[in-house]
Amino acid sequence: MAHRQREISISEFFLKNRHLLGFDTPAKALVTAVREAVDNALDACKEAGILPEITVEVSDRYGKSKVIVEDNGPGIVEDQIARIFGKLLYGSKFHKLSQSRGQQGMGISAAGMYGQLTMGKPLHIVSRVKGDKLASEMYVSIDTGKNRPDIHKKKQLRWDRPHGTRVAMEMEGHHQTGPHSVETYLKQTAIANPHLAITYQNPKGEVIRFNRSTNTLPKRPFEIKPHPYGIELGRLIQMLNNTNSRTLLGFLVDEFSCVGKKTALSIIALARKHSDRELSERSHPKHIAHAQATALHKAIQTTRVLAPRTDCIVPIGEDQLLTGLRKELAADFFTVVTRPPAAYRGNPFQVEIALAYARPGGGDVEVDAGGHMRKRATRDEPASEHLIAQKDEPVRLLRFANRVPLLYQQAGCAIAKAVIQTNWRGYGLHQPKGSLPIAPMAILVHVASVWVPYTSESKEAIEPYPEILKEIKLGLQQCARGLAQYLRRETHLHEEYDRRVYIEKYLPQIGIALQEILTLSDEERDLTIKKLDDTLHRSRTKRGAPHDAERFEDQP
Amino acid sequence: MAHRQREISISEFFLKNRHLLGFDTPAKALVTAVREAVDNALDACKEAGILPEITVEVSDRYGKSKVIVEDNGPGIVEDQIARIFGKLLYGSKFHKLSQSRGQQGMGISAAGMYGQLTMGKPLHIVSRVKGDKLASEMYVSIDTGKNRPDIHKKKQLRWDRPHGTRVAMEMEGHHQTGPHSVETYLKQTAIANPHLAITYQNPKGEVIRFNRSTNTLPKRPFEIKPHPYGIELGRLIQMLNNTNSRTLLGFLVDEFSCVGKKTALSIIALARKHSDRELSERSHPKHIAHAQATALHKAIQTTRVLAPRTDCIVPIGEDQLLTGLRKELAADFFTVVTRPPAAYRGNPFQVEIALAYARPGGGDVEVDAGGHMRKRATRDEPASEHLIAQKDEPVRLLRFANRVPLLYQQAGCAIAKAVIQTNWRGYGLHQPKGSLPIAPMAILVHVASVWVPYTSESKEAIEPYPEILKEIKLGLQQCARGLAQYLRRETHLHEEYDRRVYIEKYLPQIGIALQEILTLSDEERDLTIKKLDDTLHRSRTKRGAPHDAERFEDQP
Amino acid sequence: MTQSDSKTSRSELDQKTIALIEQIAAQVRANIDHGRLPEISLPVRSLENVIYDLAKGYFELGGAHKTRTLTTNTARSFAQTLRMMALSRTMVEHDDFATKREVYYISKNWGDCRFDEQVESDAVMDDIEASASVEGLAREQLRFYPEAHGGSVAGRLTVIDRNSATGETVEIDCSRLGSGAYSIPRSVEHLWFRTDARFILAIETGGMFQRLNNHRFWETAGCIIIEMGGVPTRATRRFIRLLSDNEKLPVYCFVDCDPYGFTNIYRTLKVGSGNAAHVNRFLCVPQARFLGVTPQDIVDFGLRDATHPLSATDVKRAEDALENDPFVKAHPAWIAAIKQQLSMGVRAEQQALAKWGLNYVIKEYLPKKLSNPESFLP
C-alpha cells in the first residue's frame, strides 16, 4: 500500500470540499464571491489610506452569473496579480497579528476556483498602481493539482481610473432577495463602515447607492506580537526554536507584546523555581529543553502581565456605529457600547454591541410642561424590513467580524450563543427557553480581532471561545440595562396616561350619586366635582401618591 | 505591500484553525484522537484483508491525557512512517474514488500536531511489517512551517506482535462519560463493524471488551472512476486537459465509469448538435475548446447512462447490522434496510437505515392457541442508556459515515435533517414541528460512499446534499412503514385484550336485569348468561365482527 | 274525563308499561336462547330524526330506530338499559317513583354498570322514555321524575290535588299565598284546576315574578302568573300545558327581548326542543303566544338607551334561527321580528323597563300590551 501514498494539493482538497469555503449552493456562492471581492477591496484601501469607493455589479442569466467589483484602491503590481488571484493560502495577512478582513489568503482565489469549476472561465482582472501610466489586464485560473496560477492572457492597457482594481468573475450563481441577499450584505457593510461609499447595480439594472457618513478613515491598526497569556506550550517551544534572539530575556521581550524587561525577569525567576535544570536570562532559546520549556510556560501563566495592547484593534466606535445605525434603521431607541479590548489565546479582540428597538405601533407618550399628556403619532412601517424584527419575532442579529457582515450559520456563532445565553427576561423582554428574545429589535454585535476564529474557512460564524462569549455577554448586559430603563420609562408613562384618563371617567358618576342622596342642585353638584378634580390633580403630581387600593385599619 | 505577500503552509493554517479538525476542547480532542487512530487501524486491516483486533488505552491525569491505540494490521514500512504521521494532506485515499474511513490524509497527523501544540511531545510509533524480523520505533513531530515530519529518534526493536502498529500520543485532554465519550464511540464502532474486536481500558483501569459477531471480513470495495452524472463543467475541462487518452471516445470510456463505447458515441453525437464547431469521436481531448466542452457537458447530462457501479461501495448489510444492533441494544422491534446505491455529483453512495424501538414498559400482548391472551412481563431497563431514547425524549440518532460513528454536530448533519424532514406522525409517532420525533427509539443511519462530503475536516457531520437527503428519507420511510405496522399490530392486540376483559364485566349485570324483569330463577339466569358468553366468543373470533356501536335503520 | 276516569286509565297505563318492559326483555332472552347477539331497538333521538309538525305545532320524533346490539362498545349501555328497565318495572309495581338523581345513585349498587356521571344515566333514561313515548306512555308512567320541581305559581287559580294518604281532595288557592307562592311538584299528572283567570302569564325571571306577585298584578289583570326561571323545567311545562288544556286558557309569555329568549325560552315552552323530541308531545304548549318584550317594544316604549348591543353569540343564534329553525321559518311574523332585532343590533332585558321606574312594567307596559293580544307574536 505504501507506494500509493501521495501528497495532496491544498487546491485539490478545497476543490472537493468547496462547501467549506461557502460555495455550497449557487445562491450562497454568489454572495460569497461578492463578499470576498469587497473584503479585498476594503483591506487594500485601508492599507493604502484611501477613502474607499466601491462599485458592485451583479448580473444573472438563467443561473449563469457575472460579478464585477471595482475599487479605487492602490492597485496590485503586475507580478503579484496572478498569485493573489490564482493560488490558495497566499496572502499578506496570515503571518501577522493585525486586524483585517481577509486573513487566510483563500477567499478570492476560491471564488475564482469555483467559477472555473462551474463555468470553466478564468478570472478577469484589471489593476492600475498609482503613478503607473498603464493598467495591467490578466486572465487567471488555478492549476489545482499544483496550487499555482495559470495565466491565460496578459496585457497592458489604458484605464480611466488613476488607480484601483477591477475583478470580474463568471460562475454558476443564483440571485435572491431577502436576509441572505447581496443587497443586505452591502447594507450591513455600509453600517459597519461609515467611511465607505458603495454603488450597487443589481441584476434588474437598478442602481442602489450607499453613501458614506464620514470622511474620516478608521485608525490604522498596528501589527503586534502575540500576548503571552493563553499561549500554548507547543507554540512556545516552536517560538523558542524559531527565534532570532540569542538570550531568553531577549526572546521574551522581542517575541511577545506587553512583556518588558522587568516582566521578563520575573517570569524567568519564577520559571527557575519550577525547573530542575539551570535557567537564566542568558540561556540560549534554542538550547532550552522540554522540561524547562514546561516550567517557563507555567511561569508565564502565573506572572502578572499587562493587558494586551489595544492599538492593534480599531473598533468602529460608539458615535460612528450610532450614525450608521440611525441612517439605515428606523427605530425609537438606540444604545451602543464599545467594550475595552480583551484577549483569547493571546489574541487581542474587542467587542461592540448596539441595540435598536422599534416600539411596536410607535406612539410614545409625551408630557407637556403643564402636566398634560398626549400620545405621539404612529411611526410608518420601517423600510429596514430585513434588519429589524417584527413585534412577535425573534430579534434580528446583525453580526460583524472585523467590520464584515456575517450572513450565514447564525446558530453556530458565538454571537448568537451569547445572545441566547443572556437572560433577557431580566430586562423586560420575552425569551423562550434556549432561544433568542422576542422583540421588535435588532442586536448588532461586532467582534474585531487580530485573528477572528471562524468556525470554517467560509468565515460565516465565530467560534464560541469562552473569552469571546464572556465579552459579548458583558456588552449585551450593558446595553440591555439601557434598554430596560427605556422600556420601564415608556411603560411608566403609558400607565400614568391610562390612569389619568381612567379616573376622570368616574367623577361625573360620583357627582350623580351625591346629588341623589343629598338632593343637591346641579350647581352644587358641579362645584363639588370640580373641587374633587382639582384635589386629585394636586395629589397626582405629588410623587409617591398612593395608587394603591385600600388601607386596612384595625378598629378594636 | 506586495513584498509582504507570502505562501502559507497548510500545517500552519490548521494549527491556527485546529477547531476545524475537531480539537476544539480537551474533551472532544481526546475522542477525536482515539477516533483518528482507530479509523487508520481499521482501514489498514481492511486493505490487508486482516480481521481487526484493536486495543485502546486511555489515561487521564489532571488534564494530561495519554492515548495508545494498537492494531494487528499489516504494519507500515519504515520510510513511510514519518510522512504518514508527520505531514498533513498526505495519504493513499484522497486521489481515488473508493470507500474508506479516512480520506483526507489529515486525521492522525492532526492529532499529533495537537499533542505537540498542547504538550510539546512528539508521537511515539511502533510498527512491524508482516515477515520483518524487527519492528521500527520512531518519535515524530511536524515542522508546521514547512508541513514536513521531524524525526526525533528512530530505532529497530523486537516486538511480540507478528505485525501491526502501535501509536501513543500525549495531549491536553479531558475524559468524560456519556453520549460523547470514548466508550460510546467504540460501542457504536462495534455496531457498525461486526467483524471487529476491541479491548478498551478506560482511565479508571476498567477493561471493556467488544467481541466480534462475525468472522467474515466485509467485501473489499473496488476503486472506481467518476460517474458522468453530476460532473461539473470545470472539472470536465480539467479532466480533458489531464487525460492520457488521445481521442474523445477513449477519454469518455476510460475516465468515467458506466460509460461504454455505445454510450460514449451517443454523447458525442448529441454534443455535436449543440456545438457550433467540429466535434467527433476522434477529437483530441486537449484541443477541445471551451464552447465545445460546454456542449459536451450538456450532452452528458441529457444522455441516458447506467446507474453508478455498486461494487465500489460495501454496505454493512441488513443481516450484519441487525446482529450488531441486537447485541448492543435492548429493544422490542428492529427493522433495517439497505438502499440501492445512488450518486451525488458523480460520487456513488449508499444508505443504510435501522430502527430499534423499545416499547415503553415492555409488556407485549401474547395470544395463545386457544385464543386466550396474556401480557408479557415488563422488560428491565436497557443497559444501552446512551443509545436508545427514553419514552418522552427525542429519538437517539446513531450516525455513521463509512462505518465511522459521528458523535458531534448532529444538528447540521444530513442525517438529522432527513429524520426531521420525515413526517413521523404519518407513522404513528409524536413529532414536534421541525424536530426529531419523540419515541423510545434509536435510528441508525449509515452513509457509505467513495467520497463522504463532510461539513468540516473534523468529519463530524455530512453535508446535506439533496441526493443524500432524498436517499436517507426514502430509507427512513421504508423502515417507518415497518414500524407503523408493528405499532398498529401492538395497539390492535392491546385493544383486543382490553375489549375482552371489558365485555365480560357486564354479562352478570345483564343476567340480573333479565332475572328481575322476567322473574327468572337463578338457574335460568345463569344458563342464559352462559349461552350469551358462548355466542359472544363465537362472534369475536370471526374476523370483522362489528366493534361498532349501533346500527341505524329507517323505519318509515 | 272525570277524576275517576283518570284513576282507571292510570292503572291501565301501568299495565301497558309493564308489558312493554317485559316484552323487550323477553325478546333479548329469546335472541340469546337462539344463539344470536341480543338487540334492543330504540327510537333515534338525534336531530336527524326530529320533525317539526306544523299542524300539531311542535317537534316530534320521526320513525327512525337504532338497534343496540350487544358488542364491546355497547356492552355497558346495553346492561345499563336493561337494569334501568328493571328498576322502572319495580317502581310501577309498587307505585313509587325516583328522581333522575335517585336513579343515578341507585345505579351505584349496580356493580360494574354503575353510572359514573349523571349525564350517562340521563341518556339511558331518555332512550327508555323515547321507547315508551312511541307507545303513548309519558315519562311519569315509567316513574322517572325530573330532579327539578316546577316554578312558582300565584294568582287566580285553585289547584285541586288529593291527600295521598286518605285520597281526600285538597284545594290550594293560589290567590291566598301572600308574598309566597305555590311550588309545582315534580309530577303533575294527577292535578285538577279551578280558575276564573282569563289567561296565564309565564314569566322568565324570578325577580319579575316576585315584583308582579308582591304588587298582586294577577288580581287586577285577572290571570295566573307562573315563574319559569329561564328555560322552563319539564314540570313547569307540563303544568302549563295541563292547565291551559283543561281550562282553555291562553298562555302569554313575558321574556327578555333577545335571541335566547325567543329561540330557547319561548320556543322550548311552545314547541319543545329537538333534543327531547320524544317527550314534546306531553310537554309543549302550542297555544302559547309571545307577549313581549319584542323588538318593536324597544321602539314603542322608548327603551333604546336601556339596551345592550347584541353579542356575537346573539347574532349567531338569531341567524341560525332564521336559517335552520323550522318553527321560525313557519312564522313570517317571527322572521320579521328577528330581522328587526338584527337590524337594530341591540337586545333588551325585561329589566330594561325599569328605566321608567321599577313599577312601570305593572302600571304601563303590561296593561298596554294586554289590551291587544292579537298583536302578540305567534
Add this chain to the structure above:
Amino acid sequence: MTQSDSKTSRSELDQKTIALIEQIAAQVRANIDHGRLPEISLPVRSLENVIYDLAKGYFELGGAHKTRTLTTNTARSFAQTLRMMALSRTMVEHDDFATKREVYYISKNWGDCRFDEQVESDAVMDDIEASASVEGLAREQLRFYPEAHGGSVAGRLTVIDRNSATGETVEIDCSRLGSGAYSIPRSVEHLWFRTDARFILAIETGGMFQRLNNHRFWETAGCIIIEMGGVPTRATRRFIRLLSDNEKLPVYCFVDCDPYGFTNIYRTLKVGSGNAAHVNRFLCVPQARFLGVTPQDIVDFGLRDATHPLSATDVKRAEDALENDPFVKAHPAWIAAIKQQLSMGVRAEQQALAKWGLNYVIKEYLPKKLSNPESFLP
C-alpha cells in the same frame, strides 16, 4: 312583639337606613369641600376579620374596617358604591325592592360605572350590607332581595302573610297543598306562623323532600319539612330562623353523610359562612341539630355496601375542617364523627338508604332516629 309592633319598628328602621346612607354621602362631600381625597370606611369582609362567637354559636364580623380612598385603583368601585347607596335610598323611600340581578341591570344605566359582571355588583352590595349590619340593619332594609326564592315547605304549618293591596291577613295552610308545596318568597321579614308541629326537618335534596311529602311523612311525624336543595339560600335560612325563633321549634337536619354535607350544608345553616359573616346574625340557625346521615348510621343501618369511597376532595375538606374550622373544633362530637368517617374512608348519600327499599327512610330510618333526638350531633 306583635304584628303592629313590627309595623312601627319597620318604619323606624327605614328612617335609620336613610340616615346611615345620607351620613356617609355627607362625609364624602365634606372631605371634598375641605380639599381632601374622600374616603368611605367599610367593614373588612375577608376571613381575617371573621370571628366564631362560641356563645352566640355563629360567625360574626370583627371590628376591622377598610378605608376606600378615592384613587385610580378605587375610582370605579368608589363611584359604584355611592350610586348603589343612592339606589337603596330611593327604594327605601318608595318601599320598593330590587333583586341582586335587577340591581346589576339597573347599573347598566350608570354610564362608565356600569357593572360588567354580576359578581362585581354583588361585591359592592355586600360592602354596603356589611356597613348596614354593623348598625343592626338587615339586608332587606336596604331593599336588596336575593335572586333565588326560598325552598319548598310542606307540613303542619300555617304561614300568615298579608295581602299587600288590602293589608288583610292571608293564611297558607302548608298541610293542604297536596303533592305541591309552599314556595318561600325572597323576603320573609313580614311573615308570621301558626303551627302544632314538634320540629322542623330541613332536607338536603329535592328528591327526598318530594318523597317525604308524597308520603305525607310530616303528618304522622308531626313536623314541618323544608327543602334546602343543597346549601340553603338566604331566604330559606332566614325563613327557618324566623320560624324556629318565633315558634320555639327545634330544627333537625337531614343531609348526606359526607364532608360537604357536614361542613357546607349543615354548618352554613347553623353557624353561617365566613364569607358572608356580615349577614350571619340575621340568617343562621344556631338551634339546628344534625339528625343524619351520620358515619355511625352507616354502621347502624347496614349501609356499608351502598357507600362510595371518599374522594381526595372529601378527605381534604374533612381534614381542613378538623384543623381550621372553629365550629368543628368547638364540638368534640363533630371531631369524633369526622374522624370516624375518615377512618371508614367512605361517604353515603341520603339515597343510600334506598338499598333497603325506596321507602325504608320513611318506615324505618327516620322513626328510629327521631325516637332519640339527644343523640343528634350538635
